[in-house]
Amino acid sequence: MHLINGPVTPGVISEIIAKGGENIECGAHSLFFGQVRRDQANGKFVRAIEYSAYEEMVITEADKIYKSILSEFDDVKTIEIIHSKGLVKAGEISLLVMVSAGHRDHAFKACAKTVELIKEKLPIWKKEIFEDNSGQWRENE
Amino acid sequence: MDISVLFFGILAEITGTNRKHYRDIISFGDLKQRIGDDFPEIVHYNFRIAVNNKIVNEDPLLRQYDEVAYLPPFAGG
Numbered sequence: 001m002h003l004i005n006g007p008v009t010p011g012v013i014s015e016i017i018a019k020g021g022e023n024i025e026c027g028a029h030s031l032f033f034g035q036v037r038r039d040q041a042n043g044k045f046v047r048a049i050e051y052s053a054y055e056e057m058v059i060t061e062a063d064k065i066y067k068s069i070l071s072e073f074d075d076v077k078t079i080e081i082i083h084s085k086g087l088v089k090a091g092e093i094s095l096l097v098m099v100s101a102g103h104r105d106h107a108f109k110a111c112a113k114t115v116e117l118i119k120e121k122l123p124i125w126k127k128e129i130f131e132d133n134s135g136q137w138r139e140n141e
Numbered sequence: 142m143d144i145s146v147l148f149f150g151i152l153a154e155i156t157g158t159n160r161k162h163y164r165d166i167i168s169f170g171d172l173k174q175r176i177g178d179d180f181p182e183i184v185h186y187n188f189r190i191a192v193n194n195k196i197v198n199e200d201p202l203l204r205q206y207d208e209v210a211y212l213p214p215f216a217g218g
Contacts, residue, residue: 054210127150139214
């Protein structure tokens, strides 16, 4: 689990994909990218999201997510999670999940489950920043 | 007991701080009372409590130098 300052850049994404190639026993990598959406509220567009995190607890909770996914999906070999902290603009990536498995079935399912657990379990907060620099705290449903 | 209290998200904003130290705390109830006195508006918000990175129930047992965190609803992803 990595928390990085600012967006998950194409450079970071290619590094993770290249690292996946080191798992030669894997036949499938499933990737999820969470992107900052240009939502609209009260006639104003979101220009960015400011993320903050309880970093120590993010690491311990992510470890529990890894253990839970690896015990539920026995074909999964590795799980990579990268989440942003700080400011991420609309259209930029704030979350990357990559699940590598022997075969596609567990790769797809475990990737989806990992994203759900991230939203539910990781102590991360976001504030939408609008074009006029006003802000609004959001929470996951 | 000496207890560090961390505030996150909207709670850091309304308290105006990320971290505050409390001394001579005798129980979690006592700590809650002191925080409520310092930041009376906190009762209007939803939050969970973690002690040393673990989410706990209503009335956790505190120990010297524990770190207590006030966690608003999560919003990762």
